[in-house]
Amino acid sequence: MDYILQTNRLTKNIKRKEIVSDINIHIKKGEIYGFLGQNGAGKTSIMKMLTGMTRPTKGEILLFNEILTEKSKTLLTRMGSIIEYPVFFEHLTAMDNLKMHCEYLGFYDEYDMKQALQLVSLNGVEDKVVKEFSLGMKQRLGIARAIITKPELVILDEPTNGLDPIGIKDMRHLIRMLNKEYGMTFVLSSHILGELEQMVDRVGVIHQGTLLNEITLEDIRKARTDYIELIVTDIKQTVYLLEKKLHITNMKIMQDRTIRIYDMTYTQSDISKMLIMHEIGIEEMRKHSNTLEDYFYQQIIGSGLDD
Numbered sequence: 520m521d522y523i524l525q526t527n528r529l530t531k532n533i534k535r536k537e538i539v540s541d542i543n544i545h546i547k548k549g550e551i552y553g554f555l556g557q558n559g560a561g562k563t564s565i566m567k568m569l570t571g572m573t574r575p576t577k578g579e580i581l582l583f584n585e586i587l588t589e590k591s592k593t594l595l596t597r598m599g600s601i602i603e604y605p606v607f608f609e610h611l612t613a614m615d616n617l618k619m620h621c622e623y624l625g626f627y628d629e630y631d632m633k634q635a636l637q638l639v640s641l642n643g644v645e646d647k648v649v650k651e652f653s654l655g656m657k658q659r660l661g662i663a664r665a666i667i668t669k670p671e672l673v674i675l676d677e678p679t680n681g682l683d684p685i686g687i688k689d690m691r692h693l694i695r696m697l698n699k700e701y702g703m704t705f706v707l708s709s710h711i712l713g714e715l716e717q718m719v720d721r722v723g724v725i726h727q728g729t730l731l732n733e734i735t736l737e738d739i740r741k742a743r744t745d746y747i748e749l750i751v752t753d754i755k756q757t758v759y760l761l762e763k764k765l766h767i768t769n770m771k772i773m774q775d776r777t778i779r780i781y782d783m784t785y786t787q788s789d790i791s792k793m794l795i796m797h798e799i800g801i802e803e804m805r806k807h808s809n810t811l812e813d814y815f816y817q818q819i820i821g822s823g824l825d826d
Contacts, residue, residue, distance in 0.1 A: 522581070523548040523672055523704050524569065529578035531564050539564050539728045541578070546706060548671075551698055553715045554708040555815050556725035562708045563603060565725070566676050569706070570600045583671070596624050599670040601678065605661025609650035613641060613660055616649060617667060626668050635663040638693060640686075654681035662690070666697060673697070674706045679714055691718050716811035724818045731818050736811070743809040747780040747787055752800035754778065764793055776802075 524546040531539040539561045546552045554562045567573045569580060571587060580587040582594050607616045617632045636642050639659040644652075652660065658681045665673055678694070679687045695718065697703045709715045715722070716736065724731040751757045754776045761767040761780070769782040780790070787804055794801055 521548050522546060523583060524706070525581045526569075527579045527581070529565070529568060529580065530576050531561075531568060531573070532576040537576075537728065539568075539575075542725075542728075542730045544723055544730065545733060546704065547721075548704055549698070549702055550720045551694065551705045551707065551718055553719035553722045554706070554725055555712065555715065555722050555811070556708070557819075558710065560725045561728040562725055563676055564728075566600070566602050566674055566706070566708065570598065570602060570674055571595050572602060596668075597670055598672045598674065599665030599668070600674040600676075601658075601661045601665050602674070602676045604680075605657055605664065607649045607657065607660065610648060612646050612648055613652075613663075614645040616660070617664060620664050621667060624668060631667055631669075635667040636660075638666070638697075639663045640689060655683060655686055658682060659686070659690075662693070666703070669701050670703065672704045672706070676708050677710070678707060679709060679711065687714060694718055712812040712815060713810070722811070724815060726819055739811065739814050742814075744781060745783060745806065745808050747783070747790065747804065747806050749778045749780060749790070749801070750776055750803040751778065751794065752776070752802065756797070757794060757799055760793065760797055760799065761790070764797075765790070779807075 522545050524544070526542050526544045529539060529542040529544070530537065542565060554565070556562045568575050571591065582591070583597060585591070585594055587594060608619070613636065614632060617635070621627060621632065633642070633645065636645055639662050641656065641659050641663060649657065649660065662675070662678060665675065679690050682690060691714065694705055698705055707715065707719060719736060721733065721735045723733045749757070754772065757778060758770070758772065761770065765785055767780060767782045767785065770778055770780045772778055787806060791801055791804060
């Protein structure tokens with residue numbers, strides 16, 4: 520398997536407390552990989568170690584099939600990143616900030632700098648000082664700085680932070696385009712699971728500093744269980760009618776007069792007509808399709824680690 524980034528028992532202690540424990544991550548070249556985890560789960564701590572910002576307490580990181588060390592400057596130049604909030608020289612312009620960053624990397628192509636600004640919809644403001652930028656504009660500039668050299672690997676912590684709905688949509692399109700057209704591998708984290716679901720190919724579920732699972736979105740979709748949720752006035756009579764009239768047995772009785780029907784042979788219309796004919800009051804009926812958020816919470820609850 521061609522992994523661009525992997526870890527072996529990656530662990531981080533801070534003040535004698537283990538905040539990341541024995542993490543084994545496997546990120547394939549050319550994929551968009553997402554970290555799922557609650558605030559404080561350890562996502563940012565992992566990303567800081569992956570980008571060389573902090574050192575692991577133990578374990579190792581393999582980047583481009585080489586072990587990442589304090590002397591791995593050449594490896595890090597093949598990577599772009601934003602961890603937490605992007606930091607700039609506020610009194611300098613957007614273009615001057617990019618030039619300083621590129622000079623550090625030994626990269627001097629001003630055309631690519633302007634193109635990066637254009638890709639994140641900041642064309643026309645290259646001569647504006649950064650202290651006049653909004654939070655969303657700074658986030659866009661941070662993305663531009665991360666992708667300016669067309670790196671092989673881009674690590675973005677909360678890339679849609681501070682963006683409005685249009686900006687979030689544009690960022691999603693940009694990440695997909697860079698992944699498809701330039702072959703960039705992305706590692707993302709986000710607390711907006713619905714947004715992450717629309718971008719990533721595979722996820723790693725992080726909870727309380729441990730990696731619970733790595734799974735593709737395709738496998739999550741295959742494992743999804745859709746159901747019809749029904750709230751009625753008479754739950755016992757409803758169960759009887761579903762079994763006798765429609766021969767539905769794959770269902771679960773929940774609390775508060777709620778039934779979940781997992782047998783999708785009959786439509787909501789079929790079920791409601793039958794119940795109405797037998798004078799059963801229907802307070803609510805809706806079809807539920809499991810999302811990435813559902814999968815995440817199932818993993819957390821099933822781990823036995825939930826608070």
